[in-house]
Amino acid sequence: MRKGIANIIFRGAGRAYLFLLLPLTCWGQERTLTLEEVLDLARTRAPIVLSARARIEEARGRLKGAAIRFPQNPTLETEAGPRLSTPSNFTDVDVALTQEFELGGRRKARIAGAEAGVAKEIADSGEATRRLLREVAATFLRALAANERVRLLTTTEKLAQEFLQIADRRYRAGDVAILEVNLSRTSLARARAELRIAAADLSTELGELRVLLGMKGGESLVVTGDLRERGAYEQSALLSRSLAERPDFQALQAELGEAQADVRLGEGFKWPDFGFTTRYKRDTGDNVYQGGVKITLPIFSRGQELQAVGFARAARIRLEMEALRNAVQHEVSSSFETYESRVEASGELERGALPSLADNETLSKRSYEEGEIGMAELLLIRKETLDTRLAYVNSLLEAKLAELELQFRAGVLR
Secondary structure: HHHHHHHHHHHHHHHHHHHEEEEEEEEHHHHHHHHHHHHHHHHHHHHHHHHHHHHHHHHHHHHHOOOOEEEEEEEEEEEEEEOOOOOOOOOEEEEEEEEEEEOOOOHHHHHHHHHHHHHHHHHHHHHHHHHHHHEEEHHHHHHHHHHHHHHHHHHHHHHHHHHHHHHHHHHHHHOHHHHHHHHHHHHHHHHHHHHHHHHHHHHHHHHHHHHOOOOOOEEEEEEEOOOOOOOOOOHOOOHHHHOOOOHHHHHHHHHHHHHHHHHHHHHHHHEEEEEEEEEEEEEOOOEEEEEEEEEEEEOOOOOOOHHHHHHHHHHHHHHHHHHHHHHHHHHHHHHHHHHHHHHHHHHHHHHHHHHHHHHHHHHHHHHOOOOOOOOHHHHHHHHHHHHHHHHHHHHHOOOOOOOHHHHOOOOOOO
């Protein structure tokens, strides 16, 4: 009986222990993400993107203010007081209600300016998203390359360990001097140091990626993908569509609309303000009803500042639009050429260098075991092999970064 009770208590305690560990397991949950998944995550939860989208709602709030039919509220004025006279005293009352109206299409100009402001904030949000996606994608690709370097250097460390064992075995057999053991031990230490550095680089890139994505402290991620993947691009097609699809050009178009709306608003101030007044008076016991008209004469202030600033701003924006139009053509062309050159460089290594590396490793290891080459020659071959593989990883990374830059300049990345 006591043994059964003890088993029940033990099982209950074990379940409670697992229940307490469950939040810790969820807290350290790891996510494996591809490039597309990371970009989708950036579009939905990155702090910079969320802040830019919040500014759009601010602009829409200003649009609501500009759409109000009467920008000025009615004015109610009241005066009252006794009138002392002989033979009778009276209480005089004066009540006036005034409502002013705008002429000259000022309300339409304000609405047009506010709508252009909303369009500009939308374009600015798209530009912020576009720049963030470039930074996120570049960080992801650097992390992916760092991950590949860690994999290569892990293999290098294992081989260096094997070389040390072979050198030590041959030294004990009297085939080689202690110098070769020392060289292999130094090579192992360097391989381990380079592996730690590569792991640190990977940790740095992943940490930067988590910051860009707005991930919480307990969230960790692993990147996965293939640096050899390529997209198909045609330079003429990219040039024909790049300008219209770039948010920075759309933002300039919206800003030009704001400037033109300011000019129309300034022209509207050449018209007078118009208002109606309704008045009730009680004068010495008599009820008096009056109606009036209020007109503000635009003699001195005629919207000169709004028109001057609007014209100057529009001229400046047109210059910027033309400069951007020319710059985009050069940016897309040069980015396309850079991308093709980077792809050719990685392809040259892939075709001309990589196929023989595995054979070189096998042959050099066998040659050293049989005493045909020394440790110095073996380490030289091993270093050339590792440098070539790392150069290939770097060439793949540079090609992917060049492709990313081409997508960014052509407005494809958004």
